[in-house]
Amino acid sequence: MPKVSEAHRHNRRKQILDAAIECFSHRGFQRTSMDDIIRESKLSAGAIYLYFQSKDQIIETLADERHDREKQLIQQSLSQGDWTENLRLLVRNFYESLENSAERKERRLGIHLWAEALCNPKVLRLIRRGINQPVKLLSQAIGEAQVDGLLGKDIDPEAAARVLIAMFHGLILQQAWDDGTDIESFAVVVQAMIDAYLSTESRRRP
Amino acid sequence: MPKVSEAHRHNRRKQILDAAIECFSHRGFQRTSMDDIIRESKLSAGAIYLYFQSKDQIIETLADERHDREKQLIQQSLSQGDWTENLRLLVRNFYESLENSAERKERRLGIHLWAEALCNPKVLRLIRRGINQPVKLLSQAIGEAQVDGLLGKDIDPEAAARVLIAMFHGLILQQAWDDGTDIESFAVVVQAMIDAYLSTESRRRP
Amino acid sequence: MPKVSEAHRHNRRKQILDAAIECFSHRGFQRTSMDDIIRESKLSAGAIYLYFQSKDQIIETLADERHDREKQLIQQSLSQGDWTENLRLLVRNFYESLENSAERKERRLGIHLWAEALCNPKVLRLIRRGINQPVKLLSQAIGEAQVDGLLGKDIDPEAAARVLIAMFHGLILQQAWDDGTDIESFAVVVQAMIDAYLSTESRRRP
Amino acid sequence: MPKVSEAHRHNRRKQILDAAIECFSHRGFQRTSMDDIIRESKLSAGAIYLYFQSKDQIIETLADERHDREKQLIQQSLSQGDWTENLRLLVRNFYESLENSAERKERRLGIHLWAEALCNPKVLRLIRRGINQPVKLLSQAIGEAQVDGLLGKDIDPEAAARVLIAMFHGLILQQAWDDGTDIESFAVVVQAMIDAYLSTESRRRP
DNA sequence: AATGAATGAGGCTTCATTCAT
DNA sequence: TATGAATGAAGCCTCATTCAT
Numbered sequence: 001m002p003k004v005s006e007a008h009r010h011n012r013r014k015q016i017l018d019a020a021i022e023c024f025s026h027r028g029f030q031r032t033s034m035d036d037i038i039r040e041s042k043l044s045a046g047a048i049y050l051y052f053q054s055k056d057q058i059i060e061t062l063a064d065e066r067h068d069r070e071k072q073l074i075q076q077s078l079s080q081g082d083w084t085e086n087l088r089l090l091v092r093n094f095y096e097s098l099e100n101s102a103e104r105k106e107r108r109l110g111i112h113l114w115a116e117a118l119c120n121p122k123v124l125r126l127i128r129r130g131i132n133q134p135v136k137l138l139s140q141a142i143g144e145a146q147v148d149g150l151l152g153k154d155i156d157p158e159a160a161a162r163v164l165i166a167m168f169h170g171l172i173l174q175q176a177w178d179d180g181t182d183i184e185s186f187a188v189v190v191q192a193m194i195d196a197y198l199s200t201e202s203r204r205r206p
Numbered sequence: 207m208p209k210v211s212e213a214h215r216h217n218r219r220k221q222i223l224d225a226a227i228e229c230f231s232h233r234g235f236q237r238t239s240m241d242d243i244i245r246e247s248k249l250s251a252g253a254i255y256l257y258f259q260s261k262d263q264i265i266e267t268l269a270d271e272r273h274d275r276e277k278q279l280i281q282q283s284l285s286q287g288d289w290t291e292n293l294r295l296l297v298r299n300f301y302e303s304l305e306n307s308a309e310r311k312e313r314r315l316g317i318h319l320w321a322e323a324l325c326n327p328k329v330l331r332l333i334r335r336g337i338n339q340p341v342k343l344l345s346q347a348i349g350e351a352q353v354d355g356l357l358g359k360d361i362d363p364e365a366a367a368r369v370l371i372a373m374f375h376g377l378i379l380q381q382a383w384d385d386g387t388d389i390e391s392f393a394v395v396v397q398a399m400i401d402a403y404l405s406t407e408s409r410r411r412p
Numbered sequence: 413m414p415k416v417s418e419a420h421r422h423n424r425r426k427q428i429l430d431a432a433i434e435c436f437s438h439r440g441f442q443r444t445s446m447d448d449i450i451r452e453s454k455l456s457a458g459a460i461y462l463y464f465q466s467k468d469q470i471i472e473t474l475a476d477e478r479h480d481r482e483k484q485l486i487q488q489s490l491s492q493g494d495w496t497e498n499l500r501l502l503v504r505n506f507y508e509s510l511e512n513s514a515e516r517k518e519r520r521l522g523i524h525l526w527a528e529a530l531c532n533p534k535v536l537r538l539i540r541r542g543i544n545q546p547v548k549l550l551s552q553a554i555g556e557a558q559v560d561g562l563l564g565k566d567i568d569p570e571a572a573a574r575v576l577i578a579m580f581h582g583l584i585l586q587q588a589w590d591d592g593t594d595i596e597s598f599a600v601v602v603q604a605m606i607d608a609y610l611s612t613e614s615r616r617r618p
Numbered sequence: 619m620p621k622v623s624e625a626h627r628h629n630r631r632k633q634i635l636d637a638a639i640e641c642f643s644h645r646g647f648q649r650t651s652m653d654d655i656i657r658e659s660k661l662s663a664g665a666i667y668l669y670f671q672s673k674d675q676i677i678e679t680l681a682d683e684r685h686d687r688e689k690q691l692i693q694q695s696l697s698q699g700d701w702t703e704n705l706r707l708l709v710r711n712f713y714e715s716l717e718n719s720a721e722r723k724e725r726r727l728g729i730h731l732w733a734e735a736l737c738n739p740k741v742l743r744l745i746r747r748g749i750n751q752p753v754k755l756l757s758q759a760i761g762e763a764q765v766d767g768l769l770g771k772d773i774d775p776e777a778a779a780r781v782l783i784a785m786f787h788g789l790i791l792q793q794a795w796d797d798g799t800d801i802e803s804f805a806v807v808v809q810a811m812i813d814a815y816l817s818t819e820s821r822r823r824p
Numbered sequence: 825a826a827t828g829a830a831t832g833a834g835g836c837t838t839c840a841t842t843c844a845t
Numbered sequence: 846t847a848t849g850a851a852t853g854a855a856g857c858c859t860c861a862t863t864c865a866t
Contacts, residue, residue, distance in 0.1 A: 030236030115321035166376025442648025527733035582784025597777035
């Protein structure tokens, strides 16, 4: 058994996962057959099973790799010191990522994963984990904003974080259903809502 | 002349659709076999094909019937005269519908439809139609609010409507992934955001 | 159970058999579903089973009724006294029946029965019976022609009869496969062959 | 690299087609289920679909391969120089092929194809092609015989060819319906008819 | 490591026939 | 008599996975 370099293994895995993303994002998990992935990856049936134990494992792997993007999106945006600026950056980054058509496939895949999570415990666990991290990051930041007096203390930071993420998810859906969706105008509204929300408290102070 | 009553036909259809919802919401469209639906409906294979031409047609029928709920939700909430009160009602109604565990199945089904729309043109068309109506209703109302001076004229009413709906969709997702999600606290945040948003303009005026 | 007139029963049967011929001649026996026949006959499923026990029985009934035509064709043509004239008439009649497009359906049905006979013993028996009678009629006549010295005694009358019928069957096939087949030119050739055949013997005699 | 040899692929195809012929010739196309063919071929369901796209394609393949035999039969018989001898050979060869019980299955299959052609456009096209070639060969030869003065110029060569083929087809039918059919006596009659037909013209000449 | 032919359970749907009305 | 809804076995085909090479 001619053992192969780690780099080779990594490339093969990527080759398979890329093919899987291509197929899954177009036709969903169940409609995509292993044959589709085999054809797209230009590998053989046997080869794929050398790198993944099953179709489900491919799906799980993709689910696992998926939410990194969102986490990064948020982490990048929270690196600044200024809290208001942070949020502005977050919305901006999110808006730009939606505009990035290269990621369209990944977003579609993400939606399939959201549904898959409802009937696949492993995917569900991964999705939850994938959402908890951003929630934690965001609510931490919001908590700090409260401490700084930028936000009313009556707000539940986690709830606020989740609402923000919900908005993002919902917009991803709408864009996936209608490619012509005007993302820019979304961003304006979202930014305005956040601005209004943030300024509420500051106004309360004399 | 055993031509059966219209009521009987209607009941049978419902029997099938209920079984389908039960199955689909648990296991998604493709993982659910016709045999599952047959067993759940306690009908025979042939009987089902007396009422629906194919599995896909059942899915489409469900997609068609699905978004009525959302439309109703919004229509009910916009019947009042007072605009601010209307929005409060909308959020309240949505919150209550999320709490209503009887509709949990339907919401899970809805999520499956969201993903299905990505690879099923007919479902996509139905989803779009299902979303356009609420958007129209909401943006009309928002437009009126602008005329009344409750909202800045620089806001795109449709974008605002879509953001609101996005939030709802996103929250449906989070609740589906985690039954323990604290819906009440969501509602508080959403309401606060809207309040803040609405009051922005009024503050501008002396 | 309101017993119905014999005429009524007869009409219903004809209604069903006509529908069956229409369907079977177009799509063969197995491709035609009972539903096709039900629709074509404008009766109900139950009604048909009041008159026939099964789909197979309909087929058998049609097979039974089918070969009367051929028998008639031959019987008509053998009524004359002059033997040569008889054969001329037979060919003529056959030629005319092929031209008769109203019977096209029946001829197609006949071909389906020929194939069906290969895997349906009852139909096979009926086909055999349907062929034996013409063979008997024809070979009897040929036998008489031999006695009259019109034909060589070395000819097997039954074989000659069967060859004649084979020709007819083969021509039915060719016409069924190609509607534009030139039947008239067939008739000329067949007639010429028969003429030549018959005159062989007469020539032998000084 | 288990990409299998071309010979292996060819054998598998033959294995499937042989099984199909066995089944189809006994029970016709529609009565034969894929399961029958699978069982008879001793392959798995999936394996068969590796070689043929559908049941219909198997039927079409058989139709395609079928009429070679008839063509060969005629071609072999027309290789001689002497025209009269050619026809004698043709009849002889046909007679022998009918006697050959190993081909009985193929002849039964052929009859099923004749009926199938009436409701399957692809098979119809193949049958037509399968008949046109023999017709062309035969009528060419007959045309040459006319030039040689062996046959009256008033005869349509194609019609004569078609009548000859019709006779063959008709005899195939009769033999299929009754295994005891006396083929030898058929041959005698057919030969006698042809002889008589051919000698007509020569007699006209002084 | 890599191939791709082979497996066979299981998917969707049709259809001849029955039976309550 | 007549209806047509209902049955459920059986039909064709697909697909994730394995294994000899």
